[in-house]
Amino acid sequence: GAVVSQHPSWVICKSGTSVKIECRSLDFQATTMFWYRQFPKQSLMLMATSNEGSKATYEQGVEKDKFLINHASLTLSTLTVTSAHPEDSSFYICSARDPRHSYEQYFGPGTRLTVT
Amino acid sequence: GENVEQHPSTLSVQEGDSAVIKCTYSDSASNYFPWYKQELGKGPQLIIDIRSNVGEKKDQRIAVTLNKTAKHFSLHITETQPEDSAVYFCAARYGQNFVFGPGTRLSVLP
Numbered sequence: 001g002a003v004v005s006q007h008p009s010w011v012i013c014k015s016g017t018s019v020k021i022e023c024r025s026l027d028f029q030a031t032t033m034f035w036y037r038q039f040p041k042q043s044l045m046l047m048a049t050s051n052e053g054s055k056a057t058y059e060q061g062v063e064k065d066k067f068l069i070n071h072a073s074l075t076l077s078t079l080t081v082t083s084a085h086p087e088d089s090s091f092y093i094c095s096a097r098d099p100r101h102s103y104e105q106y107f108g109p110g111t112r113l114t115v116t
Numbered sequence: 117g118e119n120v121e122q123h124p125s126t127l128s129v130q131e132g133d134s135a136v137i138k139c140t141y142s143d144s145a146s147n148y149f150p151w152y153k154q155e156l157g158k159g160p161q162l163i164i165d166i167r168s169n170v171g172e173k174k175d176q177r178i179a180v181t182l183n184k185t186a187k188h189f190s191l192h193i194t195e196t197q198p199e200d201s202a203v204y205f206c207a208a209r210y211g212q213n214f215v216f217g218p219g220t221r222l223s224v225l226p
Binding site for chain 2: 042044109
C-alpha cells in the first residue's frame with residue numbers, strides 16, 4: 001500500500017529557532033500533499049495544501065511566513081516552522097494523495113514538536 | 117464550507133459488543149467519506165471509506181453506511197476487541213480537501 005513517512009518523529013527546539021519537518025511518499029509520486037496540525041485531544045486541522053512545483057495554498061488564519069512549505073519534488077514536501085514559539089508546540093501530520101487513487105489521502109506518522 | 121459533526125465523543129463498550137459512531141455533513145457536494153483510526157502518538161490510518169454512489173460497504177468486522185438524503189454516515193464495528201481502542205475520525209471530501217469530524221474515543225473493555 002501507499003506509505004508516507006515523516007522525519008523527525010519528534011523534535012524539541014528553543015524559542016526563536018526554526019525547525020524543518022520532512023514528509024516523503026515512499027512508494028508513489030504525490031502531486032499533492034497536505035499539512036495538518038493537531039492539538040491534544042482535538043481533531044486534525046488543515047494548515048495548507050501543497051502541489052509539486054507551485055506555491056502552497058494556506059488555510060485561513062495560517063501564517064504563510066511562519067509556516068514555510070516547499071514541495072520541490074513528487075516525493076518530498078517540507079514544513080519549516082520559523083521563529084518558533086511555545087504555542088507552536090503541537091503534533092504536525094502530513095498526508096499525500098496518490099494520483100492513482102484520487103480520492104484517498106495517506107497519512108504520515110506525525111511529528112511531535114515541542115518549543116521550549 | 118463543509119462542516120462535519122461526529123457523535124459520540126467518547127464510547128465505551130464491552131469486548132465482543134458492537135460499536136457505532138455517527139457523522140453528519142453539511143455540503144451535499146461532498147462525495148467521499150473515509151474513516152480513520154488514530155492510536156496515541158501516531159498518524160491516522162484509513163480503515164474504511166465509502167463513495168457517494170454506494171450505500172454500504174463492509175470489510176470483515178467493519179462496515180460503513182451512507183445516507184445521502186439525510187447527509188449522514190456511520191461506522192459500525194462488530195465483535196470489538198481491546199485493540200480496537202483508539203480515536204476514530206470521520207471525514208468528508210470537500211473539493212480536494214478533507215474536513216474531519218472532532219473524533220470519537222473508543223474504549224473496549226476486556
